[in-house]
Amino acid sequence: MAEQDARIERLLLRQEIADFLYREAELLDERRYREWLDLLADDIRYWMPMRRNIKFGEDEREFTRANSDINWFDEGKDTLVRRVKQIETGIHWAEEPRSRLSHLVTNVQVQRAEPSFAAPQEVSVSCRFLIYRNRVETETDILVGRREDSLRRNGAGWLLARRKIILDQNVLLSKNLTFFI
Amino acid sequence: MSAPINIRDLAPGTSVVLAGGAEAEIIDNPRDGIWLFARYLSSPRDPTLVGQEEMIFAQDVVAVGAAALGPGRL
Amino acid sequence: MAVNARQGYRPGLIDLRLGEISREIFVNEDVYAQEQERVFARAWLHVGHESQIPKPGDYFVSSMGEESVILCRDRTGRIHVFLNSCRHRGMKVCRYDEGSTTVFTCPYHGWSYGTDGRLVGVPHFREAYHSRLDKEKWGLVEVAQLCNYKGSIWATWDPAAPPFAEYLGDFARYLDLQLDGWDGREGQAEVLGGVQKWLVPCNWKFPAENFSGDTYHNISHRSVDLAGIGPSGASRRDMGERDASRKLHVCIPDRGHQTIHYVLPAGQMPPPAYLNAPIVAEYFRHCEEEKRRRRGEEARMVGAPGEIFPNTALLSRQPRTMAAWHPRGPHQTECWRWFFVDRDAPKEVKEFLRDYYIRYSGPAGMTEQDDMENWNYAHAASRGTIARRYPYNYDQGSGTAVTDYEYQGLKVPGEVIDLTEVQSSEQPMRNFYRRWAEFMEADDWSQLATWRVNERKAAE
Numbered sequence: 001m002a003e004q005d006a007r008i009e010r011l012l013l014r015q016e017i018a019d020f021l022y023r024e025a026e027l028l029d030e031r032r033y034r035e036w037l038d039l040l041a042d043d044i045r046y047w048m049p050m051r052r053n054i055k056f057g058e059d060e061r062e063f064t065r066a067n068s069d070i071n072w073f074d075e076g077k078d079t080l081v082r083r084v085k086q087i088e089t090g091i092h093w094a095e096e097p098r099s100r101l102s103h104l105v106t107n108v109q110v111q112r113a114e115p116s117f118a119a120p121q122e123v124s125v126s127c128r129f130l131i132y133r134n135r136v137e138t139e140t141d142i143l144v145g146r147r148e149d150s151l152r153r154n155g156a157g158w159l160l161a162r163r164k165i166i167l168d169q170n171v172l173l174s175k176n177l178t179f180f181i
Numbered sequence: 182m183s184a185p186i187n188i189r190d191l192a193p194g195t196s197v198v199l200a201g202g203a204e205a206e207i208i209d210n211p212r213d214g215i216w217l218f219a220r221y222l223s224s225p226r227d228p229t230l231v232g233q234e235e236m237i238f239a240q241d242v243v244a245v246g247a248a249a250l251g252p253g254r255l
Numbered sequence: 256m257a258v259n260a261r262q263g264y265r266p267g268l269i270d271l272r273l274g275e276i277s278r279e280i281f282v283n284e285d286v287y288a289q290e291q292e293r294v295f296a297r298a299w300l301h302v303g304h305e306s307q308i309p310k311p312g313d314y315f316v317s318s319m320g321e322e323s324v325i326l327c328r329d330r331t332g333r334i335h336v337f338l339n340s341c342r343h344r345g346m347k348v349c350r351y352d353e354g355s356t357t358v359f360t361c362p363y364h365g366w367s368y369g370t371d372g373r374l375v376g377v378p379h380f381r382e383a384y385h386s387r388l389d390k391e392k393w394g395l396v397e398v399a400q401l402c403n404y405k406g407s408i409w410a411t412w413d414p415a416a417p418p419f420a421e422y423l424g425d426f427a428r429y430l431d432l433q434l435d436g437w438d439g440r441e442g443q444a445e446v447l448g449g450v451q452k453w454l455v456p457c458n459w460k461f462p463a464e465n466f467s468g469d470t471y472h473n474i475s476h477r478s479v480d481l482a483g484i485g486p487s488g489a490s491r492r493d494m495g496e497r498d499a500s501r502k503l504h505v506c507i508p509d510r511g512h513q514t515i516h517y518v519l520p521a522g523q524m525p526p527p528a529y530l531n532a533p534i535v536a537e538y539f540r541h542c543e544e545e546k547r548r549r550r551g552e553e554a555r556m557v558g559a560p561g562e563i564f565p566n567t568a569l570l571s572r573q574p575r576t577m578a579a580w581h582p583r584g585p586h587q588t589e590c591w592r593w594f595f596v597d598r599d600a601p602k603e604v605k606e607f608l609r610d611y612y613i614r615y616s617g618p619a620g621m622t623e624q625d626d627m628e629n630w631n632y633a634h635a636a637s638r639g640t641i642a643r644r645y646p647y648n649y650d651q652g653s654g655t656a657v658t659d660y661e662y663q664g665l666k667v668p669g670e671v672i673d674l675t676e677v678q679s680s681e682q683p684m685r686n687f688y689r690r691w692a693e694f695m696e697a698d699d700w701s702q703l704a705t706w707r708v709n710e711r712k713a714a715e
Binding site: 048049050052053054055058061064065067068069070071072073074075079082083085086089091092093094136170171172173174175176177178 | 350351352353354447448449450451452453454455456475477478479481482483484589592594605606609610612613614617618619621623624625627628629631632
Binding site: 239 | 356357358360362365367375376378379
């Protein structure tokens with residue numbers, strides 16, 4: 001029975017975390033950016049490294065490093081807030097007219113729950129995403145990759161404390177990254 | 182006819198046996214799976230090669246390690 | 256003017272007298288093809304930085320025009336730039352972005368080249384080639400000339416091109432601002448790890464002319480100014496030093512290089528900057544003092560966007576970055592960005608600047624995003640049959656440049672317009688396209704290196 005209980009705890013937690021990620025995706029897709037910002041911890045780190053084509057066996061060269069290298073994103077809440085502010089000016093031409101976005105979130109796996117799955121305070125979750133961005137007439141981008149998130153308990157809910165985004169691209173195929181991933 | 186060998190990860194110092202019966206010691210491995218830099222240790226067909234450093238092509242490597250003596254050797 | 260879209264380049268597409276430039280130069284397939292021969296095969300192009308290849312065997316795959324090239328350091332420490340294509344059957348001999356190697360081997364038939372480009376490995380050389388292949392003739396194609404200018408690596412395919420320093424002419428001081436230390440020491444720059452590469456659906460000349468010195472497009476960036484990403488929390492950069500300076504357009508006419516530039520008044524330090532980070536603010540204040548001590552009047556020069564013909568963009572100050580606009584057909588550009596810091600700057604300074612650079616420039620950069628939107632749709636709207644009949648207007652400030660500009664004792668060579676009151680001009684674009692037309696029309700460097708004729712005459 002204990003084993004059954006443990007499995008149920010994991011199942012419930014995974015669903016709860018997946019629900020959080022789906023809700024977060026909906027907020028972004030509905031352009032409810034202020035509510036999305038409220039899901040972010042004040043000390044959030046939002047990081048998307050660049051990827052290199054490297055020789056077999058030289059994996060340490062593949063990703064640009066946080067804090068020291070140039071990345072696509074490597075920022076905290078202040079910058080994320082300013083990105084929202086920029087969109088809200090209504091004159092951020094790269095988002096005017098605004099893009100249509102759909103974030104598909106899948107392959108959700110809770111990797112770790114501390115101190116326990118039954119009463120978690122911090123959760124590490126991985127998932128994969130497919131983001132469809134369509135704007136103006138026919139301009140379309142599809143971004144696919146993996147996220148590694150850390151969530152922190154906040155009352156009955158969660159805050160996003162850390163997001164690492166691993167995009168499956170080398171040369172960025174989109175002309176811009178005006179949207180959140 | 183010997184099975185193909187992936188030479189990519191052979192360490193310097195390793196001996197290899199070549200088609201034609203020569204033996205060479207790897208000096209440097211560029212790890213491209215296609216070439217080795219090696220010094221000839223023995224070369225029945227062309228003894229002048231002994232001691233020479235040459236680039237060895239992957240297809241010419243038939244065995245790794247010291248050559249077995251006696252029947253069955255190429 | 257009626258235009259036959261089937262034709263490629265011809266004189267008249269650039270009309271500097273009227274200040275009009277035909278849209279054909281951006282969207283016409285034949286013009287693009289001719290550019291690859293006339294411009295990219297002959298000019299000096301930026302390839303990378305020596306700090307990307309510090310040790311023998313290190314390599315960085317770059318681009319010259321459309322073509323993939325390998326920037327590498329051979330066993331003796333010498334730097335080379337090679338065409339990334341096997342001489343046998345063309346396969347790329349390196350499909351990694353960067354790394355370290357002893358040889359470049361082609362996976363198709365196994366030909367292998369040393370880091371000095373020499374053909375060293377030929378499978379079955381004795382048997383299939385009967386030892387008759389002349390390996391010396393079949394090494395990797397190497398650029399005709401290479402120049403390491405204060406760490407930045409430049410190359411040209413044209414053996415007849417003037418040496419790089421001559422190619423730069425009086426523009427060298429602006430590249431110096433990019434590469435010299437903030438404290439005035441020479442050549443202190445290093446590249447931060449990670450070169451940004453991204454695709455924009457526009458002709459390469461859109462970004463090239465923008466960085467030549469577009470002083471008219473602040474409205475593009477109004478949203479980022481409002482969001483306040485600057486290092487003191489406002490606007491997109493610290494404006495104090497610019498507000499205190501004369502604002503200039505500086506064009507080197509016979510070279511086709513041009514820049515926005517600011518000159519501080521004599522005896523005046525720039526106002527404090529980087530106020531969001533006291534350590535950084537203090538570091539730059541100290542650097543400014545040192546620069547005054549070392550460089551004297553030259554320390555009054557404040558860098559801003561500029562362009563080295565044809566496709567290398569400079570920005571030496573807030574943010575400090577260089578870009579290359581690689582042509583990928585007439586309708587697409589692959590933008591590459593390198594970001595610089597002084598190699599011995601403190602860690603906190605490098606980290607602060609890095610954060611700033613990322614949120615400013617590149618596809619995730621809140622400033623650059625709006626430029627690219629404009630380039631994208633300006634290009635798209637120019638492809639149509641009717642649109643192509645109507646030239647762009649480049650007439651702003653025509654006829655107002657002077658050649659003897661001086662501000663409180665500091666001379667600025669070139670054709671200069673003081674923008675401080677007039678706000679803006681399009682002199683840099685006229686300068687850029689005049690040079691572009693020269694490249695498209697010239698059969699050889701005797702027609703391009705016109706300064707040599709003038710210098711000879713002056714000497715006589």
